[in-house]
Amino acid sequence: MMSAPPVHRLFTLLLAAYGAQRWWPARSAFAMMAGAVLVQNTAWTGAALAVRRLEEAGALHPAALRALEETWLWELIRPAGYFRVKAKRLRALAEFLQGHGDDPERLFQQELGALRRALLGVHGIGQETADSILCYGAAQPIFVVDAYTRRLFHRLGWSSPQASYETLQSMVHHAMPPDAGPAAAEEFAEFHALIVRHAKRHCRARPLCIGCPVTFCPMHRP
Ligand code: SF4
Known part of the structure; x- marks a missing residue:
């Protein structure tokens, strides 16, 4: 049986590398x-x-x-x-x-x-x-899946490029249970924002794998 993907470790590494993103910038x-x-x-x-x-x-x-x-x-x-x-x-x-x-x-x-x-x-x-x-x-504990998530999870070997929205979302919800209240809501908000930041800085269409903070990625190069 395949072991569960280290979703929370990814979150921790991205947070350590980029810091809290504090989305969403809106006045109301x-x-x-x-x-x-x-x-x-x-x-x-x-x-x-x-x-x-x-x-x-x-x-x-x-x-x-x-x-x-x-x-x-x-x-x-x-x-x-x-x-x-x-x-x-x-x-x-x-x-x-x-x-x-x-x-x-x-x-x-x-x-x-x-x-x-x-x-x-x-x-x-x-x-x-x-x-x-x-x-x-609404500050609800729910993970937002986007094209960057799909690309990153695929490169990490966690999912196929065609994985459904629900599959990718439940992968995160399973690893970071949404029933932890406001703390979970904050983590999900940060996680999505960090993935976007990472997709722009390192995990681009042509990835910059040298020095990438996701050290466990199969494509990582120190
Ligand atoms: S090592 Fe490369 S492919 Fe893997 S997460 Fe980093 S930038 Fe993306």
Whole structure:
């Protein structure tokens, strides 16, 4: 039988190498949620600029966003790319929040499973975006899987490149049980952020394996 992958050791090594990342940089829960939609398929710099432009236009509130003229919304979020698609998704999010008093904090009071299902029911919110909102907006103990996670876990020999979202997420949840309360929520938030940092610094498309902090990786070179 294959031994369990040293998931927590990976977390410890990344934390020691890069320090706490303290995500998500957002001024409000709605800013975080909007950012999670805007960052889909793009770099954070473009999404962050789009969030700032929404804020400067006074549109970083569900009601204000619903009231925006469509072409003006396109213009504001253009730096995030796919602006027509994302405008539609932001509107869907704002409409969803209307059913919760335009108050994300009220929404976040729901039980985790029900909340996740509700988010997944919103147009344009898939598993990664829903879990980002749950992890960084609602401070729930849930691990966010992204393309960087998939690439890193594959290179470590833990999974196939086609492994499902659920497989990768449960690998982490199994090694770092989510029932440890706020401490677990913080660890999951840090772990995902650290994987992103590592994917940019070392584990790139063309990996820089020399001096990589993940010393147990089969590709590691001192
Ligand atoms: S040794 Fe190379 S492949 Fe392995 S985690 Fe580090 S950068 Fe990625």
